[in-house]
Amino acid sequence: MKKDRKNYLKAFILLGAIITLSSCSDTFLSEDPDTFVSPPLLLVNKEGAQTYLNGAYDAVQQSIAPTGGSNPAPWSIYWGTTAADEVVFPNWGGERKLIYLHQVTPTTGAINQAWVKYYESLNRINSVVDRIDAMSPDQIESDLKNQYVAEAKFLRTTLNFALVSSWENVPLLKNEVTSLDDINVTQAAPSEVYDFMVSDLISALPYLPTEQGGGRVTTGAANALLGKIYLQMTGFPLNQTDKFPLAEQALKKVMDSGVYELLPDYATVFDLDNEQSQEMVFSISLDGPALGEGGILGFFFGPQGSVQNGGGWGTCHINHSFADSYDIENDVRMINNIARHNANNTDPETAVTDPASWTVAKNTWRGWKWHAESPNGYANDSPFDYPYIRYADVLLLYAEALNGQNKLTQGVIDNTVNRLRTRAGLTAADMMVLGSQEDNATELLSERRKELCFEGWRRNDLIRFGKYAESISGITQGGPNAGDPITQYEDFEIRWPIPDAQMQLNPNLVQNPGY
Incomplete structure (x- = not known):
């Protein structure tokens, strides 16, 4: 059954893309697309705040998830899967082929589309945080206001995580931009972006509900994303290994919550009937066909045939x-x-x-x-939800956090990796056995690839484990594809180039090294 939240997504925020110099007027698009209501007229009660918050969910749906024609640059596809080692692309793959081959340049249209879409969505979410937080007690009770702001901060973190992962050196926009005078911003250090994400999630945690959520942000989702971000901070470019214990603590809270569990059958996890099962820590709602909220799961990653x-x-x-x-x-x-x-x-x-x-x-x-x-x-209008974080991911991240501290035990392996392998039908001979810290890391990275394929995390995983160059340079498949990135990849391509169009608009931007 589809979530109640989807009933709200027919009405969402329309904020102009600040980077493309389009209109920056703040308007609200109601169910009638020709009718506009300004936020001050909308944000007068909790119902208006609820509707405005759903604009933030829509912004994430239209940027992070593998949506259809409305999203020209889905992060989970472009960044997380295309330029990793799960798939290869044929010659007719368009600019996705360039991303796969590591042939993107500052003038590649897909990279500019991604930048514009992500910052447009980020500004929409910043508007939700700022404007709902400014509502008075006579407009909305404080507990509900705090929860809505907390949900929006989580959603803002998903966008900031996408931006800093993809370009590394990006402007950090902490508030809504409403004037073209505010677009000439400088880039923040990656550590500053990560620290802001951590701060957003920690400040959100006390106000979020503890249940599974059904597509809305919860305590479990915030702790899971916090643990994932802490672990990403242990790898390139920050290499802050002191974050392993913090990741462990955040992920253990998810595991101890009693809210989440693995489904017995791997295949059923991805059925339409189980989109908000107890295995889904946070899943981005998609719906179709012909509802304006469809995605491309199920046929972009689909067999030959119509x-x-x-x-x-x-x-x-x-x-x-x-x-x-x-x-x-x-x-x-x-x-x-x-x-x-x-x-x-x-x-x-x-x-x-x-x-x-x-x-x-x-x-x-x-x-x-x-x-x-x-x-x-x-x-191009599939109804499958996008599983942003599954409980299986949490289990593997927890084992990784312990291994990073050289604290991993066979008991933890049995309760994480081997639980997944048992569900997958593997025998006792195939179970993971505790080894050296390096051997454990190899096993964990391999398990993440097999369990979480196509879910958009492979590139981040490879970068965090320090295996990106090795994996990309090792693709020698040949066959009817566009070629292999082995002849193209250079170390600076671990990040994307700042789009040339954005550097022309904002002279304060500095190009990433190598491009």
Whole structure:
């Protein structure tokens, strides 16, 4: 069942993109797209605040999640998956192909689109934080106001995390920008952006509810994201290893909350019926078709064949080394995450368990984590929610936090990694055994790839573990794809270039080294 929050997303905030010099008037778009109401007229009671807050959720949906045509640069696809080692791209992959090959430049349109979209969304969320926080007690009770501001701070953190991960050296906008006079800002040090994100989450925690949330921000979501950010701070570019204990503490709170648990069957985690299950710590709502909130999960990562027959257009194929990392005979994640069949010739419901249907050549295997029903009319408008943080992710992050302190034990491994492997159908011989700190890290990184593929975290994981250059330079697949980044990648490409269009608009921006 879809979340109540989706009923609000038909009405959302429309704030101009400050970077593109478009209008900066503050307006609210109601269900009638031709009717505009200014925020001061809207923010007079808790109902107006609720509607305004849903604009912040919409901003995250339209920037971070793998949405359709309304999002020209979904962060989870562009950053987290395309330029990692889960997929490869064919020659007809457009600018995604350039991202995969590490051929982007300051003039690459997709990179500029991403910058504009993320900052436009960030400004919308800043408006929510600032304006709801300024509401008076006679307009909204303080507890509810504090909760709404806390939710918006979490959502703001998802945008800041995307920005600092992608470009590293970015302007830190802490408040709503309402004037073109305010766009010539300088870049902040990455540490300043990370410290601001930590501060936002810590200040939000006391005011958030403790339940699963059903698509809304909760204490568990904030602690999980806090732990993830602390761990990212232990790697490049900050290398702040003192954050391992803080990550451990935040993640342990999620595990001890009693709110979350693994579902017994891996495949059902990604069913439409389980989008807000107890395994979902925070999931970004998407809905479709023809509701204006659809995504591309289920057919961007979908088997060969038409959308109507449960397939997808798939502008990417599976990286061979990723497929080979699975125990093909036993790991149910292999047959659930990778499509070796053609949807036009096979019933999607039986393709998982029918080896006779696995007739597609390895070079053109595609993803299949979100199984689309057949027939369907999803096209670029899929109803699958995007799982931003799952409980499985929390378990693996917790093991990583302990390993970073050289405190990992076999008991913790059994309760985290081996729980996931057991669910995946692996045998006792396949369980992780405690080893050296380096060997443990290798196992954890590999497990994250197999468990969390296509969920948008692989590039951050590789960077944090110090394995990005090795992994990207090791892609030698060949075949019917656009080539391999091994001949293209240089160390400075661990981050994206500042778009040339933005540097022309803001002379205070400094280009990232190497570009």
